[in-house]
Amino acid sequence: MTHIAYPPSFYAASANVSPQRPALHGEVETDVCVIGAGYTGLSTALFLLEHGFKVCILEAAKVGFGASGRNGGQIVNSYSRDIDVIERSVDPKKAQLMGEMAFEGGRIIRDRVQRYQIACDLKDGGVFAAFNAKQMKHLEAQKRLWQRFGHQQLEILDQQQIRQVVACDNYVGGMLDMSGGHIHPLNLALGEAAAVEALGGAIYEQSPATRIERGNQPRVHTAQGSIKARFVVVAGNAYLGNLLPELAAKSMPCGSQVIATEPLSAEQAASLLPQDYCVEDCNYLLDYFRLSADKRLIYGGGVVYGARDPANIEAIIRPKMLKTFPQLQNVKIDYAWTGNFLLTLSRLPQVGRLADNIYYSQGCSGHGVTYTHVAGKVLAEALRGQAERFDAFASLPHYPFPGGRLLRVPLTALGATYYSLRDKLGF
Secondary structure, eight states, X not given: OXXXXXXXXXXXXXXXXXXXXXXXXXXXXXXXXXXXXXXXXXHHHHHHHHTTOOEEEEOSSSTTOSGGGTSOOEEOOSOSXXXXXXXXXXXHHHHHHHHHHTTTHXXXXXHHHHHTTOOSOOEEEEEEEESSHXXXXXXXXXXXXXXXTTOOOEEEEOHHHHHTTSOOSSOSEEEEEEEEEEOOHHHHHHHHHHHHHHTTOEEEOSOOOXXXXXXXXXXXXXXXXXXEEEEXXXXXXXXXXXXXXXXXXXXXXEEEXXXXXXXXXXXHHHHHOTTOOEEEEOSSSOEEEEEOTXXXXXXXXXXXXXXXXXXXXXXXXXXXXXXXXXXXXXXXXXXXXXXXEEEOTTSSOEEEEEETTEEEEEOOTTOHHHHHHHHHHHHHHHHTTOOHHHHHHHTSOOOOOTTHHHHHHHHHHHHHHHHHHHHHHTO
């Protein structure tokens, strides 16, 4: 069987040492079989193990191989579409639950890091940067919205204040969220996997699920074995393939590109981001950046609909970086990589059941670091018979992409072009 290695990202090159995990061979029986060893699967497994369940995870490649190990590493609260959008879609009680959960993911991450002593370069503080007055009004409204749900760690920054946070003349202001922050994302996943195993969970790598046999005790098959379980949790997101066509029909894999510079001097790094906060701008197709622990600038942005790998990632992202930080003109790019996330038409996550004993969560829509950790807790609650918060997520309306599988990529890209034009024109 072909061994799938990590793609050549900065995160893979600087990952903590982790064991080679075996592929599944033969038949195994467990309480819960989780498909996918990214954040959703790992978070679900940890919450279940902490409540006495026996758990096995099947991973097609390696722990954190997908978006969990390749993302920008930013802890950002709420969802890809904010709570006000959700309030227009579901009843007030469910909207209240969704609003409360919007700020839970970061707390779960910090609890995991502390409880299991995960070395993942956790730093506090995230900034939303505005290019124009319209975006500033949006941030002021967002602050009021988040405060309505009890989130108080927010500060509006004027033009002078944001220049003290990020050395860029492009922004008119911003909002600082001290409960945001950043991490080494692959090391977080590896640390959570080690915690799963320390609690008695089993992780099988290089073991893609090929078929789910449904029934009173579903069985998940791989090329060389199978797992019989009381429950199955499907957490493959953009890397699920066609294992479950009914999930693929209402979602679309998309690629995001990231670069990492050579290590900067301490003085140069401090001149770019003096407080070492992470930053994302307020555009529809946003850019995001932060410093790594060894003082590289990690800069990401752009979306490739349909998850096609670009031929030259640096050519796409370096001009964006230089527009933000022209002083980095002569800085070398050491790493450039892409990774897929799963987009839904509503930009809201899809959570539900395919049967009484088969659960799923997918479609973080580029906003997954915090959401996936909440999703794991919510899925574990549902398996334990506490489904109120699960049902709030499951009540969100979802729709197929217009044009079906053939036209979903060009039509979505056309819509994104429209919103990008609006961003550029400031209306």
